[in-house]
Structures are given as structure tokens and as C-alpha cells.
Amino acid sequence: MAEREVVFRVKRYRPERDAAPTYQDYRIPYTDDMVVLDGLNYIKDKMDSTLTFRWSCRMGICGSCGASVNGKLRLTCGTFIKDVRSKTVVVDPMPNFPILKDLVVDFDDFLQKLLEVKPFILRDEERPLSEGEYLQTPEEIEAYRQQSMCINCMLCYSACPVFGASEHFIGPAASALAYRYIRDSRDEGADARLDVLSTKTGIWECTFVGECSVVCPKDVDPAAAIQNLKVIASIRHMRQLLLPKSAPR
């Protein structure tokens, strides 16, 4: 396979020695079957062992290796160097998150948000295991399948201008996962989640820019999930106004 050269311009930030992030250039050989993550590993293994980034599965499912590549939010394991179509591949850490070191950013805030939307099946009564599974037709699975594909890579938060302006916004992935459970025929926890989603840091903050869905590598479409949640929340609100005695489900 023909080998060519490319410059990787990588944002560096080492908190124990750097006052602010700076770029560092590395000239590396590459072939057409190399992804950006391969380039980063080439640098780490052969040129500069201090370069720091996360990765594991290298097949687009563990969600570890997000970054900004020439300004586009991507999983570095799924972005081929040749497809960047530039003599310089500029790699920045994912925006909107605190940088811990080089390309490693802090996601702890998302895990707190995920916890808040109660990402698990909620029921008044749980069926005993001895009674077997809840029946669920292929159509019922289809109702939540798309949002169940979220790999928590956080690219949607990096793309979201609302989250960028206010870190308190519940954000795309947590909303999509809330929607995933609300649409699951086994779940009865919609009210508990909508209470969280309807606060002033919830779904109404979303201005439907839609960038979250553009950058999502798994086609989860959080933007549509948020719009659907707004509809569900509105209907619930109207029902509470018009039928105040109707018990919340």
C-alpha cells in the first residue's frame, strides 16, 4: 500500500506544566487504511509517548475516542486519514468539556445528568421472573430502538451550542436516553423523567439547532427525541390543566 506523509497538529495541554493549550506538530507516514486513531497511536508508540488520549475498541462501539478532526466532531477510530483530505490533520479535544490532559476531557458531568433522567425501567409492580418476559413486538421495539443505540461518546454535547453556553443544560444524549425509556412499552416512569426534563435546565432550553443529530455516529437523532419529548411534555401539561384529577401515570 502506498505510503504518504501527513502532519498531525495535535492540541496539547499538560496541566502540570502548561499554562494554556498549544498545538504540537508531528509528521507521520500513513497509508489509505489508517484512521486518525492509528495516527495518534503511531505518534504515541514511535515519536512522543507523552501524547495522551483515550481509546479501546477501535470499532466504533465503546465511545472512548471522540475528538475534533479539522473542526469536525468525529470518533477518531472511524475517521480515515485519507478522507480528511488535507495535508494537515488538526486534532483538538472535544469542545464544551474541561480538558484533563491533551485530548482527554472530563465527562463526569454527563454521568450525573444520565443519573437524573433515571435511565432504567421504572414500574409500579415488577413481574416475577417465573412469569417470564414482557411481550414486546418488533414494532414496539422499533419505538425506542434508535435512541437505545447511544454509545455515550458525548460528541452531541460538544456540538450543542446550548450546552456550550450553559453547562447545566440536560443535553442531547441524556434526553435521548430518557426518551428511549419513556417509549419502552415495559416502562411506567414517564412522569418521573418528565419532571426532570421540564425544569429550566431541561428540554425547553433546546433551540433545535440539530447539530447533535448531525454529529451522532450512531444515528440516534437526539434532536428529534427532544422535539418528541416536548410534545409529550406539552400533552401531559395540558392534560393536567384540563383534567386535574386524572392521576399521573
Next chain:
Amino acid sequence: MRTTVDRSTFDIVVVGGGAAGLRAAIAAVEADPGVRVGVVSKVYPMRSHTVSAEGGTAAVLKDYDNFDLHCFDTIKGSDYLADQDAVEFFVRKCPEEIIRLEHWGCPWSRDPDGRIAQRAFGGMSVKRTVFAADKVGFHILHTLFQTTMKYDRIERLDEWFVTSLVLEGHAVSGVIAMDLKRGELARIGAKAVLLATGGCGRVYEFTTNGFIKTGDGMALAYRAGVALKDMEFVQFHPTALPGTGILITEAARGEGGYLVNKDGERFLKRYVPEKMELGPRDILSRSIMSEIREGRSFKGPYGDFVGLDLRHLGEETIDRKLPMVRELAEQYVGIDPVREIIPVRPGQHYIMGGVHTNANGETSLPGLYAIGETACVSINGANRLGSNSLSECLVFGAAAGRSAAAYAKKRGWPQGPAGKEAARSEEARIFDGLLGREGGSETVAGLRVEMQQLMEQHVGIYRDDARLREVCGILAKLRGRFASIRVGDKDRVFNTELTAVLELDFMLDVALTIAHSALSRHESRGAHSRTDFPKRDDERFLKHTLASRSDAAPRIDSVPVTITRWQPAARAY
């Protein structure tokens, strides 16, 4: 679930946040309302390698199937090295674990009537494999991870790397771990410790495993004096993508895909005529190697390969049941399986061996448990059947979680000076020794690739005495060279070079147990194929290998295999 540590002591510490570890954590807090569990994982749990499992998880659910048949398939698949009492325990527990996951929201694929669907898999006589399209591990992991958030007695220590176990007298009393974000070592006291760190695929060069699969739990147990069992049995999956090693699931064959050579011939008719593409993995991988040796393979930039042909399944079936196969083939080899044949070759995938445990996950060290791929119970013997490993994580994770909760209830809190002493000695080893050392001629990347290539070439699908002896010698030399490794990154915060060094340290121990165990088994059984001893030898080797830490090379012992109702017989398919 909280993300910070407000106490440095837990009833139970689970090391690893994959399927086995998370299932154990939930089982423990459900078993005892007083138990607090700390899940210590070197990655955010949803990055754990369970996420990459694709094809499915086995359980007897339908009228056409029964427990004895699942037992027999597993035992025959194991080449009669599985412990039959453990297999029976496992098989009987699988169904409730599948239903439990369903109740927790796992999106299992369904039949049109709404019941859980099942597909065919290698070595299983009937459709027994439960699935969620071909992202089964992903859905299991995220379902478990999200379900742990229900329990505030499960606390997570995300991105903490366990460097050693703490022993007090002859019992485990906690772990020493590094908080990667702060670059600090901490001691975490525990009445019981569960090792659930997955396998050790990264000791090989060509593996389906992720970067984090470095045998940490196996090495932690081994260093604490617990034996590793049956480490010579390494599974090579028949269908990995050349170059990257990315897995193409067995479900592709379960749904009807063909393996073909360069002449377009379904060559398995020469090797496993009864089962064809649904033969067990050890035999299929050797069959592919035979085709390659006899010149009937395709040639490519990453060596010889054969083809996986799904074209006759049609676009609709591929998209509904194998969407990830299409996604991976298109993205990583630029091939659309609807129209083209996928290039595949065998790659390291799983290790049947692991920490020697019983069916409750207990080891020989009181308070220490191991589960999932880290453990060897053994239900997999000399060759694991596809889709038994996710079930294994669930069944034995639950059993060990409950068992550890009961054990913790009876134990007092660790009080002695062992934790402080261990922390001091780890500070000296890691920060003064590895990080502080100036000079040094070796790099972690350099040594790692040497070890991986060595294992690939000499402890791969075929082994023999001369090459195994050579490997044992070279591994000992690599261990010596490891002493002069240089860490270029001197910072404390998120030092991934330092963690890579600690991982390599673990892998060198694990690799040595694989090589010595393989050297000691003078027969061919399951995935262990000795060209100098091509036959199975029940008279001398119907037994488990135990590798224990000793001064230089591991000490090799053995324990008997438990045979109950299924007498060893010739293994033909």
C-alpha cells in the same frame, strides 16, 4: 449511584465494570440491604469490552430445547475438559438471567408474537442464542450500567486502575488503586474483592480484543498466590478482519453465511461436514489454516485470508439481523456484504483459562472472587462455544455477587496495617521506581509489540515443544528487559504511558503462564493443538492445568476434571 468516594472502605470492591462486574455489583446489593459496593474500573464502565460482543447469549428458553442438550453441547464443545457439575449449574441459571435482563430493559430481538427470539450458533444443536440484532454486548452492557444507577449503594470509581491486592493474614482486605485523573495512589479497603477485568487478548498481536484487555485481574490474582487454570486454551475466532482484527460475528454464519476459499468452494465440507459453518470455533479456525497452507486462500496486504459470503442472505436480513456486520465491513474494509465477500482470518478472541474458581466465583484466597473471562470455573474447558460467554458473565457474576455479600456480612472491617504498608510499597514501585527512574533503554511500545509477535507466532493456533521452550526463554528475557523500561511522561495526571507500563507488567506474567501451561500439555485438545502430540490423550491429560507463581517460571500442577453424566467420547461434528 455516586461518582465520588466518600469512604475509603467498601463491603465489596468489584474490579472491572463490564457485564460480569456490573451484574455482580447489582446481585450483591440486592442480596443484602446493608452492603455497599465500589465498582473500580480503569475506564468508564460503558467502555468495557463487553460492549464489542456481537452475536448473542445462550439460554434454554423454548420447548424444542432442554438443559441436558445445552450441557452436552457445551461439554462436547469443551472437548470434555469442562467440569460437568459447573456446566449444569450454569445451564440451569442462564434462562433467569436472560429474563432478568429483559425486565431491566435489554432490547432483545423478538419473534413476531413478542417472545424473545433465538438464533443458531456454532456448536449449539438448536437455536439457543438470544440476541439484540448484532450488538448484543453493547445492549447488555448499557442495560446493566444504566440499571446500576438505581442503586445508591453501588458507587463508581471511574478511571481508577487497580495495581495490586492487599492481603491481611491469609485473606484479601482491599486493593491499591491509582486515580488516573489525579495521578494518586489510594488504598481501598474491602471485606471481599471481585476480579472482573475480562481477558488478556492484548498479549497477542492479532486480536479482536480492545486495547484495555490486558489480563489485569488474572495477574493480580496470580501475584497474590492464586493459581491460573487452563491458560493454554486460547480461543482463535475464525472470522476477524485482516489488518485490524475487528470481529465479524459468528451470527453471520448463524444466520446462514458461508465460508469460502478462493475457488468459491465451501471448504468446511472437508472438515466438519455435519455442521459446516456452524462447527465450533477451534475446528473452524484450524480448517481455515489448512486452506491457507494448501494454497486455496486469497492473498492480501495483511496475509492470507478466506471469504465470508453473506450475499445470498439478502439486504433485508443483513440490515435487520446483522447491521453491525454491514457497518464494520463497509467502514473498515470498504466492502458491502450485500454485494461482496468479506475477507476474514482467524484472530485471538477469548481465553478459556483464567483464575481458578468454583461456581460461586470463590478462589483459594478467602475474600477473593473472579468472574467472567477473568475466571476459569470451568465451563468452557478446552474450547468455548460462541454465546456461552455473555451468559457466563451474567450467571457467575450474579452467583459471586451473592456469595461475596454473604461472606462480607460475616467479616469484620480490615483493621491491620496491611493496607498502609501495601500503599507505601506500591508508591515506591510505581512512582519512585517506574515513573521516577532516569535513563532506561526500553520503551513500553517496543517491548509490548515484541511480546505480542512472539505469542502470535509461537503460541498461536498450532504449538510444538521446541517453539514453546523458545518462547518461555524469550519471555523470561523480556521480563528482564522490562526492568530497564523508561517512562517518558513524567507527569502524574492521566499518565497513559505509565498505565500501559503497568498493563505490560501484568501481560508479561499472563503470557508466561500461557506458554508454560501450553508446554506442559502433551496432547491436542480443543483450542490447544500440538503438532508434536496431535491426539487427545485422556489417560494422561483429562485434567486441568494450574499455573502458580513461583520464583522464576510458574509452577505447574493439575486438578481433576469433574465428570458426572457425560463420559468423554470422540469429538466429531
